[in-house]
Structures are given as C-alpha cells and as structure tokens.
Amino acid sequence: MKHSEAAEKFISDNERTNWHDKALWFVRAKRDIAIKQVAEWEELRALASQIKAHVMSNLDVLLEQFEANAIKNGIHVHWAKDAEEHNNHVLNILKEHRVKSLVKSKSMLTEECHLNPFLEKNGIEVIDTDLGERIIQFRNEPPSHIVLPAIHLTKEEVGETFHTHLGIEKGISDPKILTDIARAHLREKFLSADAAMTGVNFGIADTGGFVVCTNEGNTDMGVHLSQVHIASMGIEKIIPRQEDLGVFTRLLARSATGQPVTTYTSHYLTAQSGQVIHLIIVDNGRSKQLGRADYVKSLFCIRCGACMNTCPVYRRSGGYSYSYGIPGPIGSILAPGANPKEHSSMPFASTLCGSCTDVCPVKIDIHQQLYSWRQDLTEDKKTSSSKRLIMKMMGIVLAYPKLYRFSGITARWFLGFSPRFLIYNKLNLWGKQRELPSVPTESFRDWYSKNRRANL
Amino acid sequence: MSRESILAQIRKSKPELVGLPILPECHIVEGDLTEQFKKTLLLVGGQAIEISEGDIELHIKKMFGYLKLTACNDGTLNFSNIDTCSIDDPRELRDIDLAVLRCRFGVAENGAVWLTDSDLSHRALPFITQHCVLIIPKNGMVWNMHEAYQRIKQENYNGFGVFISGPSKTADIEQSLVIGAHGPKSLTVFLTT
Amino acid sequence: MKIGLFIPCYIDQFYPKVGIATLELLEKLGCNVGYPMDQTCCGQPMGNSGSEKEAVKTAELFVKNFQTYDCIVAPTGSCACYVKEHYDILKQTDATKYVRENIYELAEFITDILKVDQIDATFPYKVGFHSSCHGQRGLRLAQSSELNLPFFSKQKQLLSMVKGIEIVEIDRRDECCGFGGTFCVTEEAVSVKMGKDKVADFVRNGAEVITSGDVSCLMHLDGIIKRQKYPVKVLHIAEILNNTIER
Known part of the structure; x- marks a missing residue:
C-alpha cells in the first residue's frame, strides 16, 4: 500500500493520531533537554560521523581485523550474504546445540531477516523478551518503531493483549502492574531457555568484542542464563577502536530517549565458562548500498530512532504506514535500496523539512537522500506515469514565459469565475480540507507593468 | 564462501579512504564529580550515598534488612548469606534478593558504574538480583565516557564488562517509565570515603 | 548595487x-x-x-x-x-x-x-512567526531547535524592530507546517493534519496574525484557517515590515 493511503487511514482516528504525535514529541523533547547538557554535542556528532565515514571506507580491513580478534577470543564467527543464509546459520547453530527454546532481545536485523517466523516454522519456540517486542509478538504485529516497538498501542490495548495471552484479569491497564506481570512471565522464560539471541550495537575491530545496549536488562538476563549466545550483526556496525565507544555511547541514548546512557552497556569479549558465543556477520544488501555514493551515509545509522520521533509525518502517520520494516525517515532511505518498486512511495512521505538531518547523531543527510531517491525512482520509472507526465508538462510551461503567463491568466480566470462545485470536487485534493487562495484580478507582473515600468 | 564474496563486494564498493579522527582526550568540565554523579543517578532512577567504609554493613542492614537472600563479592563484608562461588548453574541465583558488589569506578556524566568479570562470580548476578548495591570509592570517579574508556584501556578486562546506570527500566507501555523491567528494581551506589 | x-x-x-x-x-x-x-x-x-x-x-x-x-x-x-x-x-x-x-x-x-538595524514600520498586533523549513534548515536563517547551538532568527530579529508588534511564541517553534510542495496533495491527509496542528498552536498561544518568510506555507495554512474558520490571519513578513498603518 502507498504511504499516503495507509497514512490517511491512520489519521482518520484523530484522537489516536494526536496521542501518537504527542507521545513521540515528548521523546523528542526529552532528547532536547538531554543534549543541552552536553556542551560539545555538535562536536560529538561530527566525530561520530567522521568515524563512521572512516569505517565505510575501510570496511573490509576492519571486518577482517574484527573477525581475527573475535576468533582469538573464542567466538565462533559466521558470515551471511543474505537473510536466508543468516536464518539458516541460526537454525543450524540451534540444531547443533539441540536448542528447543530461544529467548531473543531486540534486533532490527533479525526483523529484517524475518527470523522469527522461519524458526517457528522449524519447530523452535522464540520468545521476544523486550517488553514492547513481547507485546507485539503476542499480537503478531511487527514493530512500529525501532526503539519503541509498541508505541502505537495504548495501555488498555496492552492490558487486553495480556488478558488474551497471559490470562490476566480483564481491564488492567496500569503500566506498572502490566510490566510486573510481564516481568514474572519472562523470568520463567529466561530460566528455561536453552539459547539467547541478541543484536549488536557496536562490533569493535581492535578487541574483537561487541557491545549491546539495553534498558530493561533482558539481553543480559537471556545471555548469562543460557549456554548458547547467538549475536547477529550487520557489517556496518563495526567501529575501529574500543575508545570510539566514548563518542557513540554519549550520543546513542541521549538521542534515543533522552537518557544520559542506556541502563546497561554490555561488552562481550569472551563467553563465560560452559557457554559458547556465535556471531553472525550479515550483509543482506549493505555492501551494495556501500557502493551508492549518494546513499552510503545511510549505513552510518546507529538505530537511535531520533529521526522518527522528530519526523512530523511519522508522528502523524504511524510506523505501519511505511511499507518497510524500518519506518520513518531512516527507513525511507534504506527501503528503496532494498526494493525500489515495492517501497517507491516512501521517499515521498516527507516534506523535506530537514529535521531528521539536524537531529541525527551521526549526521546522515537524510532529507538530501530522500530528495535523491525521488530523482532516482522517477528516472527508473518506479513512480506513477501520470505524475511524471504532469511534471513534464509543468516543466514546459515554466520554461516559456509566454506560455506561463497565458496559463496563469487562464487559471486565475477559471478559479475566479467558476462555480464552487467545479473547483471543489474530488479531483481537487487541495480543496478537500482547504480553501484555495482568493484570486486577484492581476498578477504581480501586470501590476509592475502599470506602476513601475511605465515610469522608467 | 559468503565471507569472501561479501569482502570482495565491499572492496569493490567502498568509497575512497577517509582518515580516522583523533578522539578528544577528555572534555574538561568544571564541577563536582560526586555531585554530578549523584544528581544524574537520581535522574535515572537510582540513588548514590556517600558513606565511610566502616558504615557499609550497618547501612545495608538498615536499608535492606527485610530481604532474605543476600550475595556479596567481598568476603570482608559480613552480611552475605549465600556463597555464589559455590554455585555452578547461574539459574540457581533466581531467588537472590540483594547483590552487593564492589566495582571499579563510576562515570559522573551518566551515573554509570563499570564492572567486569573479575568483580563477579557470575555474570548474571547484577541482572537477576531483585535489588542491587554497587560500591565504588568516591575518588574513583571519571567525568565522562571518553575518560572511562581510557581507564578501561589501561586496566583491561577479560571476558565481560558492563556499565550499569540505574535500575532496570522500561517505557514500552505508553511511554510511562516503570522501574524494574527484568533486572533489579532498585539500584544504590555507595560512594566510599 | x-x-x-x-x-x-x-x-x-x-x-x-x-x-x-x-x-x-x-x-x-x-x-x-x-x-x-x-x-x-x-x-x-x-x-x-x-x-x-x-x-x-x-x-x-x-x-x-x-x-x-x-x-x-x-x-x-x-x-x-x-x-x-x-x-x-x-x-x-x-x-x-x-x-x-x-x-x-x-x-x-x-x-x-543591507545590515539594517531599524525599520520604519508599525504593526500593533500579536504576531506568531512560522519559520519555514527551507529557510531555516536550508539557508540557516534561524537556528534549528535540534542543534545545541545558540538561538538566532534573522526574520524574528527584523520583526522585533516593528513598532507596536507583540511576538507570540508557540509550543513547537520550528516544526514543519505540512505544505511540502506537491506533498500537500500527494499526502493530503498528513499535510492537512500537520497544518491544522500548526494553526492550533498559533491560536492556542494567542496569535492574531501568522507570518512567515514563505507564502507557500501561508497559503496552505490560510486554506485551513478559512475552511475551519479560525480567528487568525496570515501575512507575509514583507507585508508587516512594509506596514505603517496603525490599528
């Protein structure tokens, strides 16, 4: 479905739209307060962006260094060129260790690979352990936001979901009580799981270790209580030096939620005794994106979600209005790279206001990339042919002054003298909820000819 | 092999080499590290208490005396009633009410405390416990994460290291903050003098 | 020149x-x-x-x-x-x-x-200023609220030189109004919702007039104002800076 159609549906519930907009604006406001505490914020953004630029330009070397160090630390390293290979790696590892039940912490990469349905089909019980993820897993929904996966739901709906899936009393909607219920439920899952799966926020080339950031502590509960730890990492998640974390940990949580740092910043170098760590390095289209000069910066993303919280379109249309798993501004520059035809409407779901670019902690030029994708998708004829034709005609009218002036006179005459029903009908999308400007009898040029040119 | 094909594709696609920037030594900030730490920890749902080494036991009894099972990584403190070192399976830590852990250092700008494998009998301990007390020397404080990673580099760590900033929390239901998601429901840091 | x-x-x-x-x-x-x-x-x-x-x-x-x-x-x-x-x-x-x-x-x-430091204009009304995105984040006519840098606004600075004017601050000082070029028709629902929220912000904060450096934004907002019959008018910043008529 096109973004505009899905968005219209979302907006038809005005109350919910207002609520969604305010909830996310609140996160943006918390972020603003947090960054104002850091005098050198803009310097940090520049540093992070430079580090990431270096990473992209030296990615093969850094990945090899990372791999060698990780192996030295006893980590089993696997490579996956696409989602299918990634999922097969996971399944094979689980089979090898006779795993029946897997606890998972949040990983957008495994979402991207559609890992859960694949594992379930193969008889593995998968438990998402991030509270938001667990809620949407019960509901069989994808995340609507990369940091706040259940932001589209009200507490009443969460209560209803727990009533259905956990058998709690009907009508409970207190977030504290609901969280306590989930805590007890998931504790049992942690204690009975055979393996834990996590994402990776940062893979550190010079130590071979990796870092995972969470607030709930679900990653560590899962990992330290099970015998097998599987971590999936996109190739772009590499940073060169451990001390680079000083820059990124200062940016990540402040941008994401306005916290000074995530509650847990866990550094995994080696497995604890009796445990194994498998790390899967995943490409899935990233190495292609690396070669697209206009879009390579999209790989800088550290998945903080700040561009979603600030985006006036995202806040009013919800995560599900975007056709790709990662919604919002960052999703809209990643999606066309993954599948241009399917996601062709996403780069147009923006006013190009540029707020995403200014809020981004690693300085991705998001709105410029949206503009570029619009050009590329149009050039590749992935947009509607009628729209392309209209633009072609406009381009002709505006290139010839006489034609432009004639069209202007005609348009003003039409708007000035037509009866209302001729102007305000369903073909006129402007006029559906807006009045057209009142029509002046003369253009500025006409006025100028009479009042200035005559005096020259 | 996917490894080779991925690396080959990267070599083909990657942009021209860009230099790696030099990181700031540490952004100098004027202010009281202890006060900043206390203020920030409060903000993230924890609390920091300045205390003299000799008063730790008494204070813990006063604060957490009602709790049954307490683990501690320091044998000189005399209130632990479970020896976690004798436990093999970390799942057996499930009933622990309180973990008292001596740690390395704290970070003033974000209220985080650094601890590593060598501070832990089990990695699960600071997560599975219902309440957590972390002890750091008051003078063992760095200002920010740049300084923190410089210190980590010097001291090195094996295996596992974690920054903990406050108790576990979530805001996944309607953005309302709830303390005590999966890990500890409270986190207290003792700053010892 | x-x-x-x-x-x-x-x-x-x-x-x-x-x-x-x-x-x-x-x-x-x-x-x-x-x-x-x-x-x-x-x-x-x-x-x-x-x-x-x-x-x-x-x-x-x-x-x-x-x-x-x-x-x-x-x-x-x-x-x-x-x-x-x-x-x-x-x-x-x-x-x-x-x-x-x-x-x-x-x-x-x-x-x-021109480095003008006084303007001979009078406009005794409560005025809310809409910072249009391309002016603000494109040309940097004003500091973005996203950045941790000192605030300035070239347009507000000029408005503050007008006699009798009262500049009204709004809750979301530089959120987009939703015009966005062809976005205003291709994403009609979102565009209008953004515009309604923007107008409501100005009205809630007591603006009698909304001004901006861009007529495109104002045309969109005015279309909503007229349809919804909001008690507020739009004027381009040049019309205010050129105004000498008392209330």
Whole structure:
C-alpha cells in the first residue's frame, strides 16, 4: 500500500493520531533537554560521523581485523550474504546445540531477516523478551518503531493483549502492574531457555568484542542464563577502536530517549565458562548500498530512532504506514535500496523539512537522500506515469514565459469565475480540507507593468 | 564462501579512504564529580550515598534488612548469606534478593558504574538480583565516557564488562517509565570515603 | 548595487500584494530594484517531485534572467534554497555559479547585506512567526531547535524592530507546517493534519496574525484557517515590515 493511503487511514482516528504525535514529541523533547547538557554535542556528532565515514571506507580491513580478534577470543564467527543464509546459520547453530527454546532481545536485523517466523516454522519456540517486542509478538504485529516497538498501542490495548495471552484479569491497564506481570512471565522464560539471541550495537575491530545496549536488562538476563549466545550483526556496525565507544555511547541514548546512557552497556569479549558465543556477520544488501555514493551515509545509522520521533509525518502517520520494516525517515532511505518498486512511495512521505538531518547523531543527510531517491525512482520509472507526465508538462510551461503567463491568466480566470462545485470536487485534493487562495484580478507582473515600468 | 564474496563486494564498493579522527582526550568540565554523579543517578532512577567504609554493613542492614537472600563479592563484608562461588548453574541465583558488589569506578556524566568479570562470580548476578548495591570509592570517579574508556584501556578486562546506570527500566507501555523491567528494581551506589 | 527581484510563480499569480510589499520595502530601504519581465519559476516543483530533469529548462531561464544583477532577492526561503542547493542540475557555468552565490532570501538580504538595524514600520498586533523549513534548515536563517547551538532568527530579529508588534511564541517553534510542495496533495491527509496542528498552536498561544518568510506555507495554512474558520490571519513578513498603518 502507498504511504499516503495507509497514512490517511491512520489519521482518520484523530484522537489516536494526536496521542501518537504527542507521545513521540515528548521523546523528542526529552532528547532536547538531554543534549543541552552536553556542551560539545555538535562536536560529538561530527566525530561520530567522521568515524563512521572512516569505517565505510575501510570496511573490509576492519571486518577482517574484527573477525581475527573475535576468533582469538573464542567466538565462533559466521558470515551471511543474505537473510536466508543468516536464518539458516541460526537454525543450524540451534540444531547443533539441540536448542528447543530461544529467548531473543531486540534486533532490527533479525526483523529484517524475518527470523522469527522461519524458526517457528522449524519447530523452535522464540520468545521476544523486550517488553514492547513481547507485546507485539503476542499480537503478531511487527514493530512500529525501532526503539519503541509498541508505541502505537495504548495501555488498555496492552492490558487486553495480556488478558488474551497471559490470562490476566480483564481491564488492567496500569503500566506498572502490566510490566510486573510481564516481568514474572519472562523470568520463567529466561530460566528455561536453552539459547539467547541478541543484536549488536557496536562490533569493535581492535578487541574483537561487541557491545549491546539495553534498558530493561533482558539481553543480559537471556545471555548469562543460557549456554548458547547467538549475536547477529550487520557489517556496518563495526567501529575501529574500543575508545570510539566514548563518542557513540554519549550520543546513542541521549538521542534515543533522552537518557544520559542506556541502563546497561554490555561488552562481550569472551563467553563465560560452559557457554559458547556465535556471531553472525550479515550483509543482506549493505555492501551494495556501500557502493551508492549518494546513499552510503545511510549505513552510518546507529538505530537511535531520533529521526522518527522528530519526523512530523511519522508522528502523524504511524510506523505501519511505511511499507518497510524500518519506518520513518531512516527507513525511507534504506527501503528503496532494498526494493525500489515495492517501497517507491516512501521517499515521498516527507516534506523535506530537514529535521531528521539536524537531529541525527551521526549526521546522515537524510532529507538530501530522500530528495535523491525521488530523482532516482522517477528516472527508473518506479513512480506513477501520470505524475511524471504532469511534471513534464509543468516543466514546459515554466520554461516559456509566454506560455506561463497565458496559463496563469487562464487559471486565475477559471478559479475566479467558476462555480464552487467545479473547483471543489474530488479531483481537487487541495480543496478537500482547504480553501484555495482568493484570486486577484492581476498578477504581480501586470501590476509592475502599470506602476513601475511605465515610469522608467 | 559468503565471507569472501561479501569482502570482495565491499572492496569493490567502498568509497575512497577517509582518515580516522583523533578522539578528544577528555572534555574538561568544571564541577563536582560526586555531585554530578549523584544528581544524574537520581535522574535515572537510582540513588548514590556517600558513606565511610566502616558504615557499609550497618547501612545495608538498615536499608535492606527485610530481604532474605543476600550475595556479596567481598568476603570482608559480613552480611552475605549465600556463597555464589559455590554455585555452578547461574539459574540457581533466581531467588537472590540483594547483590552487593564492589566495582571499579563510576562515570559522573551518566551515573554509570563499570564492572567486569573479575568483580563477579557470575555474570548474571547484577541482572537477576531483585535489588542491587554497587560500591565504588568516591575518588574513583571519571567525568565522562571518553575518560572511562581510557581507564578501561589501561586496566583491561577479560571476558565481560558492563556499565550499569540505574535500575532496570522500561517505557514500552505508553511511554510511562516503570522501574524494574527484568533486572533489579532498585539500584544504590555507595560512594566510599 | 542593482537588485534583481524574483517573485515566485505562485506569488506572481495569487499573492501579487506580497510582491508589491517586497518591492516597496526594498525601495524604502534605498535599493535600486529591477524586475526581469520574463521570469517564471525556480524549478522546485519538478525537483521535489522527483523530476528535476524537467526543471532544467526552467532553471536555465532563471539564470538567464538574473545573471546580470549584483544581488538577487526573493521573498521566499524555499525558492532561494532550491537555487542554491539544487542548481547542480545545470552546467556549472560562471553565470550559474554567480546566480547560486548571489541569491538571498529577503530577510537574509536585509540583515546580512543591507545590515539594517531599524525599520520604519508599525504593526500593533500579536504576531506568531512560522519559520519555514527551507529557510531555516536550508539557508540557516534561524537556528534549528535540534542543534545545541545558540538561538538566532534573522526574520524574528527584523520583526522585533516593528513598532507596536507583540511576538507570540508557540509550543513547537520550528516544526514543519505540512505544505511540502506537491506533498500537500500527494499526502493530503498528513499535510492537512500537520497544518491544522500548526494553526492550533498559533491560536492556542494567542496569535492574531501568522507570518512567515514563505507564502507557500501561508497559503496552505490560510486554506485551513478559512475552511475551519479560525480567528487568525496570515501575512507575509514583507507585508508587516512594509506596514505603517496603525490599528
């Protein structure tokens, strides 16, 4: 479905739209307060962006260094060129260790690979352990936001979901009580799981270790209580030096939620005794994106979600209005790279206001990339042919002054003298909820000819 | 092999080499590290208490005396009633009410405390416990994460290291903050003098 | 110094009084202003819609019209920004480069080039200022709320020189109004919702008049105001800076 159609549906519930907009604006406001505490914020953004630029330009070397160090630390390293290979790696590892039940912490990469349905089909019980993820897993929904996966739901709906899936009393909607219920439920899952799966926020080339950031502590509960730890990492998640974390940990949580740092910043170098760590390095289209000069910066993303919280379109249309798993501004520059035809409407779901670019902690030029994708998708004829034709005609009218002036006179005459029903009908999308400007009898040029040119 | 094909594709696609920037030594900030730490920890749902080494036991009894099972990584403190070192399976830590852990250092700008494998009998301990007390020397404080990673580099760590900033929390239901998601429901840091 | 006045297509056709106010204001400030009679548009509508190739001829016409002036001034941040940022679609001749370097949004021109520190204008109303995105984040006419840098706004600075004016602050000082070029029709529902929220923010905070450096935003907001019958009016910043009539 096109973004505009899905968005219209979302907006038809005005109350919910207002609520969604305010909830996310609140996160943006918390972020603003947090960054104002850091005098050198803009310097940090520049540093992070430079580090990431270096990473992209030296990615093969850094990945090899990372791999060698990780192996030295006893980590089993696997490579996956696409989602299918990634999922097969996971399944094979689980089979090898006779795993029946897997606890998972949040990983957008495994979402991207559609890992859960694949594992379930193969008889593995998968438990998402991030509270938001667990809620949407019960509901069989994808995340609507990369940091706040259940932001589209009200507490009443969460209560209803727990009533259905956990058998709690009907009508409970207190977030504290609901969280306590989930805590007890998931504790049992942690204690009975055979393996834990996590994402990776940062893979550190010079130590071979990796870092995972969470607030709930679900990653560590899962990992330290099970015998097998599987971590999936996109190739772009590499940073060169451990001390680079000083820059990124200062940016990540402040941008994401306005916290000074995530509650847990866990550094995994080696497995604890009796445990194994498998790390899967995943490409899935990233190495292609690396070669697209206009879009390579999209790989800088550290998945903080700040561009979603600030985006006036995202806040009013919800995560599900975007056709790709990662919604919002960052999703809209990643999606066309993954599948241009399917996601062709996403780069147009923006006013190009540029707020995403200014809020981004690693300085991705998001709105410029949206503009570029619009050009590329149009050039590749992935947009509607009628729209392309209209633009072609406009381009002709505006290139010839006489034609432009004639069209202007005609348009003003039409708007000035037509009866209302001729102007305000369903073909006129402007006029559906807006009045057209009142029509002046003369253009500025006409006025100028009479009042200035005559005096020259 | 996917490894080779991925690396080959990267070599083909990657942009021209860009230099790696030099990181700031540490952004100098004027202010009281202890006060900043206390203020920030409060903000993230924890609390920091300045205390003299000799008063730790008494204070813990006063604060957490009602709790049954307490683990501690320091044998000189005399209130632990479970020896976690004798436990093999970390799942057996499930009933622990309180973990008292001596740690390395704290970070003033974000209220985080650094601890590593060598501070832990089990990695699960600071997560599975219902309440957590972390002890750091008051003078063992760095200002920010740049300084923190410089210190980590010097001291090195094996295996596992974690920054903990406050108790576990979530805001996944309607953005309302709830303390005590999966890990500890409270986190207290003792700053010892 | 000879100034070339650029009046964007929609102002020319639908808001001539904004063009007139701009011209009169510049003349009042002592400028020698010329208006190339064969101007049309900057090309942005095609570019933002993904068809920037269709904008090439229009952009070439723009360069041809304005290359002989010392400065080009436009009562719009959006079009000025388009010329600066996106005229890379043209061959970078000396004329193209010259035009890109010497185009200014009106308030930018008055503060940075004319360095005006007083304005002879009176406007005794409560005024809310809408910082249009391309002016703000494109031309940096004002500091973005996203950045941790000191606040400034060239347009607000000029407005504060007007006698009798009371500038009203809004809750979300630089959120987009939802116009967005063809976005306003291709994403009609989101566009209108954003516009409604923007107008409500101004009304809630007591603005009698909403002003901006861009008529496109105001046209969108005014369409909503008139349909919804909100008690607030829109005026371009040039109309306020050129106003001497008492209440």
